Amino acid sequence: MKKIINHPERVVTEMLEGLVAAYPNQLKLIDGRAVVTRKDVPVANKVGIISGGGSGHEPAHAGYVGQGMLDAAVAGEVFTSPTPDQILEAIKAVDSGKGVFMVVKNYTGDVMNFDMAAELAEMEGIQVDKVVVNDDVAVEDSTFTTGRRGIAGTILVHKIAGAKAEMGATLADVKAVAEKVVKNVRSMGMAISPCTPPAVGKPSFTLGENEMEIGLGIHGEPGTKRKTLATADEIAEELTDHIFKDMPLSSGDEVAVMINGLGATPEMELFIVNRKVNQILKEKGIGVYETFVGNFMTSLEMAGCSVTLLKLDDELKDLLAAHANTPAFKK
């Protein structure tokens, strides 16, 4: 295992310290809890938005803490859900009295721990609600989930729910728009090389020199099929085909596109994929309202990418365009 780290057991803490050291005016760290919050929490008269999950998906989620997106992010160990006490800490830190909204990716551990935290918070009189993001069309059930996994589409939930909250919306309104995003967002990923969780020390799977894995998750859990490495154009077609099968789009529809790198993919390759995805959408008469290309939801140093499409209406467009200022996402 080759990594630029000090000790496998300290990676999460040290990463968060390094993050907060880079943005001392915007972020703060709740000591010993692996919770990163906006410096100005609780933000008066605003629904607090939190998210979180296992680490190793950076910039998700602490990189999205800031104006117009998250109020706090809770970090578990690498690929391991944070615990309810950590999440509770985040809920308490961001609650301004208007309630707290949790964006949870659909992994059994995450859902259980966030639910637990929500119950504890409610016992303390804090109003909490949540959305469970399950954008991955690859599989219905995986090692880590019942039902579909949450992957890169989660960032668009952060953006849109965050913008809604920033406008002063109620908890119910934030939830409604977040659910609208979840209903209209689909992703599908692939990889050409695995990742090595620091504490495990060996790759999560092996792939031949000429193989790729289609439909895999962001923890190195197996995909739906292993195939001979295809061209970027073929990959773009396969990923978008899966999405279209699940969420038919027709001429005149408008979408936001996210081409997400899994950590070790050169940006060059992401743009080559975007070129084809853009062509495919144009051929179908689907409007591309906005495109995001980069590393948004990674899997350590996995090489590969995912394609996310979010079907938009006017409300979603406005919220997508709203101001945001976080380390990893600015508008």
Added chain:
Amino acid sequence: MKKIINHPERVVTEMLEGLVAAYPNQLKLIDGRAVVTRKDVPVANKVGIISGGGSGHEPAHAGYVGQGMLDAAVAGEVFTSPTPDQILEAIKAVDSGKGVFMVVKNYTGDVMNFDMAAELAEMEGIQVDKVVVNDDVAVEDSTFTTGRRGIAGTILVHKIAGAKAEMGATLADVKAVAEKVVKNVRSMGMAISPCTPPAVGKPSFTLGENEMEIGLGIHGEPGTKRKTLATADEIAEELTDHIFKDMPLSSGDEVAVMINGLGATPEMELFIVNRKVNQILKEKGIGVYETFVGNFMTSLEMAGCSVTLLKLDDELKDLLAAHANTPAFKK
């Protein structure tokens, strides 16, 4: 060689098409010339700023085209200088009559080709000037250079020269501030795994499971030493030590810090390095005015990082803080 591409010979063209497809309202591509410009060039009454070089360093340089940074970027083949006719095309596209400023990294090929283009432009009556960036303290001469190489510090030149030009400064003033940045910026890099240029098809070098290369460049050219893989803290110390030896900093000085990933480095690791760099600077009483962590100047899928320090004065601080809106850098 595992890559998400269509054909090694088309990677640059297709990448640029994918980039412009992602930002159709901000960028345009000069057909067949691998030149990306702001959509609104030439910008009236503004010195045009251009940069460029071999491809494979994305988001450098096309990702920095936009308000407050570059007016155009010229892309060569992977790790190969663009040719003077391409550069000339960029110069002509961005000249508003106020002259054009070129930010060139110190590689023999780049310098020769940009100089040649400048002469040709001058023959056509366009005023052109340049700065040669040589921030890498690792080596005096390398395979590709006479004198020091230009690496991640180049992005800070883009930012600051770009901001100065945006304010309406003259060509001479833009040059003066760019030279001030070059005089005050130093970088040093290391890698734990090589990259594979698409047309070459094999890794640029090999490293043992327990080795790292210190002081290497962004084309996989050899570094100054090969060592046993150290901890993130030790790496941070070694890189900053080299910089301090070359550019002594004292208590009370203020710097901007850039922790740059070479392409395949998980953001987690970059933040762990930043944590230590930040500690080292604080211990020395050096103020950290701003920190940039991410993939700014990459080397395809090389794993590793570089540390850049820019010593600031009030002018540089203001220009660093000025508005910028490009795909890869927003302020």
Added chain:
Amino acid sequence: MAELILNRQFFVNVIKDMAELVEKEKDHLTKLDSDIGDGDHGVNLSIGFRETMKQLELINSQAPDISSFLKKVGMILLGKVGGSSGPLYGGFFIKAGADVQGKDEVTFEELIGMIENGVNSILQRGKAQVGDKTMVDAFVPGLNVLKDSTDLKPIERFAAFVEQMKKGAESTIPLVAKKGRAMRLGERSVGHKDPGAESSWMLMEVILNNLKKIVGE
């Protein structure tokens, strides 16, 4: 025979004995989890109960009632056990105490209600059903016996509960996992006992043993 009354010390003793059990069975539980999971179930529980033991005196002295005491225990387990069993067992204790606020002693009938609440929390949290090869395969049939066998005396009734849970744990051996990490093994999970099902009856047996001590058997 006087009604069976369980005071706060009873619950403190139960937690202490559970911690002891977990240390003793750590390797056994971990072994079961390495067959079909990620090999940490015993370790997870041990980390959680060790931390509970560290804080036990303090939380006992600070908690105003049994409800708060169990909530604190649950919170520590939640924060330390991690994985799936953390929120499941943590939630079990928190919810077990939810209906007995303000009380410093509870009746045997109230104990049954507390266990029912705890099991419901596991069901609600994990959304597993009987047959999914989880601790639910032990808890649910066990709870049915506990609630239904009103004709039995307390100790016998509780012993029947534990006995049924143990059977439930055995019943997971031929099953294909449908929840938790073992899911990924699919058919390959057949032939192995579910570690959480195993730990759950063992933990409930600790309560049984403490009940026996009280009635002086």
Added chain:
Amino acid sequence: MAELILNRQFFVNVIKDMAELVEKEKDHLTKLDSDIGDGDHGVNLSIGFRETMKQLELINSQAPDISSFLKKVGMILLGKVGGSSGPLYGGFFIKAGADVQGKDEVTFEELIGMIENGVNSILQRGKAQVGDKTMVDAFVPGLNVLKDSTDLKPIERFAAFVEQMKKGAESTIPLVAKKGRAMRLGERSVGHKDPGAESSWMLMEVILNNLKKIVGE
């Protein structure tokens, strides 16, 4: 003997013959470059001169004078040859034409001035010095001979220039490379002739051969 006058057709012929030479010597030059460089010098020149040949008629018909014609040739080489030799040779032709604007024929003395301008462009561009193991090792001593041997007749004078360049190319064999890609080899570059030094005298020999044709030797 009447003064030696070189018309535009002379330069067109020179470029055609250079293109032919490059095809003939492509493998030889590439071989030299693979010993100490990246093995593309012959290929680079071939790509550039092939494109020049494709456009030759067109640019000849459009260029108002020798200066523009050579500038166009240089521009094509700049854009197509790439690497180091692209800007060096491209610049050579562009600068060679810089002082003869508006002319459709030049004298032999003017030709010498054109070559001097071209060599200066290479020096300015590449910043190499004699002894760095580059084409400069051929051009600089050659140019000195060309300028100094005013006592010789044009053909003899130009022949002495080419002869000296050829010696200069030989002189690179024992040198350690200090510029260009060969630099990275350090001591290992010793014992190999520099490919650019080799191509440079060969290209100048093409001019010599065309001069000979004119004076009818």
